[in-house]
Amino acid sequence: MQGLEVGLLLWRAQLRMFLNQTIRSGKPGRIAGTIIAAAVIVLAWAWEAFVTWLAIQAAHRVPVRFDDLHLLSLAFLAYTAVLVFSSLVFSFNALLLNPDLDLLLAAPRPVESILAGRMVVQVLRLFLLSLLFTAPALIVLAVANHNALIPFGFAALYLLYPVYVVVIISLLSLLLVRFIPVGRGREVLTLFGVVLALGINLLNFLLNPALRDSGFTRRSQAPSLPDIPVASAPWLPSGWAGRSADAILSGNWLSAIGWILPLLAASAAIFVVGTIISGRLYLAGWIQAVPPRRRQAGSARR
Numbered sequence: 001m002q003g004l005e006v007g008l009l010l011w012r013a014q015l016r017m018f019l020n021q022t023i024r025s026g027k028p029g030r031i032a033g034t035i036i037a038a039a040v041i042v043l044a045w046a047w048e049a050f051v052t053w054l055a056i057q058a059a060h061r062v063p064v065r066f067d068d069l070h071l072l073s074l075a076f077l078a079y080t081a082v083l084v085f086s087s088l089v090f091s092f093n094a095l096l097l098n099p100d101l102d103l104l105l106a107a108p109r110p111v112e113s114i115l116a117g118r119m120v121v122q123v124l125r126l127f128l129l130s131l132l133f134t135a136p137a138l139i140v141l142a143v144a145n146h147n148a149l150i151p152f153g154f155a156a157l158y159l160l161y162p163v164y165v166v167v168i169i170s171l172l173s174l175l176l177v178r179f180i181p182v183g184r185g186r187e188v189l190t191l192f193g194v195v196l197a198l199g200i201n202l203l204n205f206l207l208n209p210a211l212r213d214s215g216f217t218r219r220s221q222a223p224s225l226p227d228i229p230v231a232s233a234p235w236l237p238s239g240w241a242g243r244s245a246d247a248i249l250s251g252n253w254l255s256a257i258g259w260i261l262p263l264l265a266a267s268a269a270i271f272v273v274g275t276i277i278s279g280r281l282y283l284a285g286w287i288q289a290v291p292p293r294r295r296q297a298g299s300a301r302r
Contacts, residue, residue: 002109002110002112002113002116004116004117004120005113005117006109006113006114006116006117006120007116007117007118007119007120007121007123007124008120009117010117010118010120010121011120011121011124014121022034041132045135045136046136048136048137049136049137049139049140052136052137052140052141053140053144056140056141056144068246068249069232069242069243069246070231070232070242072241072242072245072246072249073231073232073238073239073241073242073243074231074232074242075242076161076231076237076238076241076242076245077231077238079130079161080165080237080238083126083161083162083165083166083169084165084169085193085196086122086126087122087162087165087166087169087170087173088169088173089193090122090125090166091169091170091173091174092173110279111278111279111282112275112276112278112279113275115170115275115278115279115282116271116274116275116278118170119166119167119170119271119274119275122162122166122170123159123162123163123166126158126162126166127155127158127159127162130158131155131158134154135151138150138151138154139151141249145249145251147249147251149248149253150248150249153244153245153248153253153256154245154248156260157241157244157245157248157260157263160260160263160264160267161237161241161263161267163267163268163270163271164237164266164267164270164271167270167271167274167275168270168274170274170278171274171277171278171281174278174281174282175281237263237266240259240260240262240263241259241263243255243259244256244257244259244260244263247259
């Protein structure tokens with residue numbers, strides 16, 4: 001509970017800092033930039049809603065049918081890759097580049113609660129970003145399916161699904177950080193971004209039917225989804241989330257809740273266990289790879 005309390009406290013502080021640096025800054029340039037950014041977001045939302053409406057209309061007229069469960073499970077599996085990248089960047093930035101860690105270590109809180117609080121902040125960021133990118137599509141789907149609870153169901157999935165990824169990647173980062181030379185955090189993040197981009201392009205080439213076809217032969221088969229059976233496996237979080245999302249879209253709320261419960265239980269268990277062991281990993285790994293100034297701050301928390 002202390003980790004959750006620290007996370008909510010950090011989130012409120014960061015939100016207040018964001019407002020003070022934008023709307024409440026009193027500087028015309030920042031206020032104008034905030035208004036322009038908000039207008040761009042509104043335009044992007046309108047375009048997303050229009051494209052979603054066109055897709056729904058086309059689905060009623062074109063006789064091409066996809067397995068909704070497999071499609072949604074693939075979407076959550078792809079979302080997992082995004083979560084892994086963002087969690088690694090967040091963890092390495094917090095451990096190697098972000099100077100506010102010194103202040104957090106000086107607070108009268110256990111190291112475990114501070115690490116758990118930062119994980120909570122990351123989960124909340126991913127939750128809000130997921131809503132930011134998909135809210136218009138969810139609202140259009142709710143109107144088309146005459147089910148106003150669809151956005152709330154997906155919001156619950158967005159809140160629970162990133163937890164296990166954030167915790168596991170945070171623990172792995174604590175294990176790996178001891179092997180990163182001092183002062184090389186930016187280079188490591190840049191190298192990781194390049195490797196990830198190459199990996200995404202390779203997977204796109206291997207799985208995208210449009211790229212695997214020669215282009216000179218006429219397609220004789222209907223387009224199909226990538227054949228990744230493990231994505232919808234009932235023993236993986238992507239399968240749980242995909243089944244729950246499919247049930248939400250079809251209005252079967254008992255089934256949706258039934259598949260959300262394993263995700264909730266797994267996320268809670270991983271978060272608790274990760275919080276318990278993160279402190280020891282933190283002191284054993286991070287403290288060996290930081291400059292002496294921050295090393296003294298970390299030693300004081302033992």
